[in-house]
Amino acid sequence: MKTYDILVVGGGVNGCGIARDAVGRGYSVLLCEQNDLGGGTSAASTKLVHGGLRYLEHYEFRLVRESLIEREVLLRMAPHIIWPLRFVLPHHKGLRPAWLLRLGLFLYDHLGGRKLLPPTQVRDLRRDPEGASLTDAFRKGFEYSDCWVEDSRLVVLNAMDAAERGAEIRVGSRCAEARRDGQLWRVVLQGQDGERETVAARLLINAAGPWVDKVLSSTLGSNSPRRVRLVQGSHIVVPRLFDHDKAYIFQNADGRIVFAIPYETDFTLIGTTDRDWDGDPGDVEISDEEVQYLCTAVSEYLAKPVTPDQVVWTYSGVRPLYDDGASKAQEATRDYVLTLERGSEETSTPALLNVFGGKITTYRRLAEAALTRLQEALPVKGQPWTAGTTLPGGDFPVEGFEVLVARLMEDYAFLRPAAARRLLRAYGTRCWQLLGQAKSNEDLGQVFGADLTEVEVDYLMRAEWARRAADVVWRRSKLGLRMTAEEIATLDDWMVERAAHLNQSLQAAG
Numbered sequence: 001m002k003t004y005d006i007l008v009v010g011g012g013v014n015g016c017g018i019a020r021d022a023v024g025r026g027y028s029v030l031l032c033e034q035n036d037l038g039g040g041t042s043a044a045s046t047k048l049v050h051g052g053l054r055y056l057e058h059y060e061f062r063l064v065r066e067s068l069i070e071r072e073v074l075l076r077m078a079p080h081i082i083w084p085l086r087f088v089l090p091h092h093k094g095l096r097p098a099w100l101l102r103l104g105l106f107l108y109d110h111l112g113g114r115k116l117l118p119p120t121q122v123r124d125l126r127r128d129p130e131g132a133s134l135t136d137a138f139r140k141g142f143e144y145s146d147c148w149v150e151d152s153r154l155v156v157l158n159a160m161d162a163a164e165r166g167a168e169i170r171v172g173s174r175c176a177e178a179r180r181d182g183q184l185w186r187v188v189l190q191g192q193d194g195e196r197e198t199v200a201a202r203l204l205i206n207a208a209g210p211w212v213d214k215v216l217s218s219t220l221g222s223n224s225p226r227r228v229r230l231v232q233g234s235h236i237v238v239p240r241l242f243d244h245d246k247a248y249i250f251q252n253a254d255g256r257i258v259f260a261i262p263y264e265t266d267f268t269l270i271g272t273t274d275r276d277w278d279g280d281p282g283d284v285e286i287s288d289e290e291v292q293y294l295c296t297a298v299s300e301y302l303a304k305p306v307t308p309d310q311v312v313w314t315y316s317g318v319r320p321l322y323d324d325g326a327s328k329a330q331e332a333t334r335d336y337v338l339t340l341e342r343g344s345e346e347t348s349t350p351a352l353l354n355v356f357g358g359k360i361t362t363y364r365r366l367a368e369a370a371l372t373r374l375q376e377a378l379p380v381k382g383q384p385w386t387a388g389t390t391l392p393g394g395d396f397p398v399e400g401f402e403v404l405v406a407r408l409m410e411d412y413a414f415l416r417p418a419a420a421r422r423l424l425r426a427y428g429t430r431c432w433q434l435l436g437q438a439k440s441n442e443d444l445g446q447v448f449g450a451d452l453t454e455v456e457v458d459y460l461m462r463a464e465w466a467r468r469a470a471d472v473v474w475r476r477s478k479l480g481l482r483m484t485a486e487e488i489a490t491l492d493d494w495m496v497e498r499a500a501h502l503n504q505s506l507q508a509a510g
Contacts, residue, residue: 007030016159017364024386083148085147118145148261185203292308448490467495
């Protein structure tokens, strides 16, 4: 039975971030994920690395400051999947007064020591192009900076870096049972084929996101009271609503805000909702009520109303917020809470670290905080190291993306500009590893739809744990927006055959 220093349950952004940090400090690490990496909450975000402007209203200044500092740290870490985005906030005369918005944005500009991103500007929506898409009622607005992130890819890249540093990443492997046995955890992992394996760990980290309470009660047999508030957030995607490349942030009379963001070139992403969820997080899906809510919210601002029949895709996720007793879902804290639990004999029994809450922007800081806590129960190894590092493919300057595009098209002259840009946004400098010695489009093999080729899918299966078509077209990319159901089904069949071939090759080699 193999023994690890740390076993992480949950392959979301927090779990993968913790695994990366821990293995980089010298701990032996195993991470298990019951489905796909980033397949839960981490893939259902609004795709933003941001400070959380509206959190200022709830006086969460520490969280906002930490998030604003992290915004630029993450931008430097992964400039291929994270990039600056400008947001236009129209002033709604019936809601927050202009002076309050100015004050909030002043704090937003200065709390986090902004260096890379431009400051807030006042916009005349009667003359500036951003006002052309809005109704005539909105004459004044504010423009500020945040960042976009490919959330699912952020998760995968953390897992890749962890694996390249020595961590074991088990995708499609559920933590079926975990019990203390002397000074170790004895953990039973179960694959999707039903096969079981028992391993041991000196410390267990419960980073299961919306399933964190279920792991505590069902897997660990804990009687601890529920500490997670599950909040459903849903998004809709519609054909592109405006010509410019800036996003809008709209205020609603109910106190919520809704974003309308340029998405995958030809679309607009609208979200999110906030409502409590008490079912299985794996069953969450958008309701007709939520679709209508989002359409109505943005239609109050846009010159051309958005209707449910325009929706081409939706996604929903369940955010595992720490239950702080807030009366409304949108008021529940987005901050993270870490608890370290010991057995009855604190000096000799293995510890359990639980991760509650958190947000994508602060995942790296959460991981550092987790490593600080777990060192109360494990021998201290290494020092904080992830700030200033890059994730796979992100080893180029923040302002160097266009230079990279030119270089890729020079080395692979057969690539269309749109395809080259998409590949670089996904893989950064790893594009050269993916494309290898290809001299023509024919060298990339079968085209499954859009510009998805056999070479790319094979890379995703070998390097990024993709197993089925949905892993490829809805998480590691969003090419599902451009592919037909038949094309996706063909891809799925091909991947099943390819996986069987790869398994046979591994068995033969072993």
